[in-house]
Amino acid sequence: MAPRTLPVLVYDGDCGFCTTCARFAERRLTCDVEIVAYQAADLDDLGLTAEQCAEAVQWVRPDGTVSSAHLAVGDLLRASGLPWSVAGRLAQTPPFSWFAAVVYRWIAANRHRLPGGGSACSIESPSPGHRPD
Template identity: 55%
Template structure:
């Protein structure tokens, strides 16, 4: 199975990050917005896809900071060592907290809009 990176295509911040990934990394994965993905075929719920970046591969579904770690691991040098470090405790725990902080405030970050807010009722 080819890995799939699933992101929020309605979020300007997420889309800006994906454009960076496409320009700067050699990612061996399909990148798709959750809104255009067959979530059932990927084994992912819409609720989960709304709230975190997902890395779906033959080895499972990884969300949030661990999805970022998997992405970096599969992007090759110079990114893969960063991905390996993000998988190790206590860095893993810190990465989870930072991811949650960024995700909860993505509408305030560069490229973000009101549509990026996780609690946006229009996204339900």
């Protein structure tokens, strides 16, 4: 298999809210990135599991390193140039990243209630000892 040259954003294609966000990114952001639902992706090739992808959006760099959740959104925004890159850098820099992590977790927990969401978007709450990326 040929080495990957573009980063890949992997989202939950069964979630209407996530799909709406992915389509927004495709239309409005200017970065060169492959955006794919995890249900249609070769997860083994990307070094991901279905569980990781159901829990949070994933950003896979061409070198195979992965970021998740608010950090993945930050990577997407940073790759998109101005003005998006400013927001992306903030999302990854403390103390702003702490706030971004809380907001991401709230959105993920409530995505079934957000525009485009529905019952298929609902995810189970993480176990009490779970710590997101």
